[in-house]
Amino acid sequence: MTSLTAKDKAVVKDFWGRISAKGEDVGRDALSRMVVVYPQTKTYFAHWKDVSPNSPNVRKHGVTVMNGVADAVGKIDDLKGGLLSLSELHAFTLRVDPANFKILSHCILVVMSIMFPNDFTPEVHVAFDKFLASLALALAEKYR
């Protein structure tokens, strides 16, 4: 897949700037949605008693993940370098199958479309989709 152009980065940073105040809400909704729409993802949270969409653990984790995305926006010029330790975490400790990055990315995009229907234009959509794909690639860097 392609790397991010200067335009992609500008669009991502601009859109993120406008929505970052709601970043935690996006994260909470995206993760809650994910465990409902893609029940197989619950296998990674078997250590929580409550894996329902309204579970405080699930919602809190959505915030954690979205803070990671926010961090990545700041490191957009060097995702691989900037996300090195996160990649090691996912590779050696969490061992989340990378197919799930795509699943969560899709849920994030759906939530953005719901919360910001006028800002989430096709142009913003393509740039952010590319960004999340690059993020996923950087996260999978240390897997093998």
Place this chain on the structure above:
Amino acid sequence: MVEWSDQERSIITSIFASLDYEDIGPKALSRCLIVYPWTQRYFGGFGNLYNAEAIKTNPMIAAHGIKVLHGLDRAVKNMDNIKATYAELSVMHSEKLHIDPDNFKLLADCLTIVIAAKMGTAFTADIQAAFQKFLSVVVNALGRQYH
């Protein structure tokens, strides 16, 4: 055979009963062509697709978006037999249109996102799950007759 709960059936029929085809069809198809530009390969004869603005205002693309969206009507009316309902359409997409079936999922994802924007918070996780299940059955049926 695919099992549908009563709730899933009512979600799907409800979404399509209140669907504005003239609005959603063009938005879904043009978004697909913008977000996944390689899908433009199937629209060589559709005029100007040079940039996002051109795609969004292209009347041929808009008309085609409406047509494709209405193509889902038969699945809504035959939810218990989508595979057989789309056998002929699947052959057509394979033999005549030569569309890579992986592309069906791309359009389905764009349709989901456009409907999410339209419905807002009413597009709950349960509704998203039912809608995506419906689309994945359709996508599967459309790819079934490829060989």
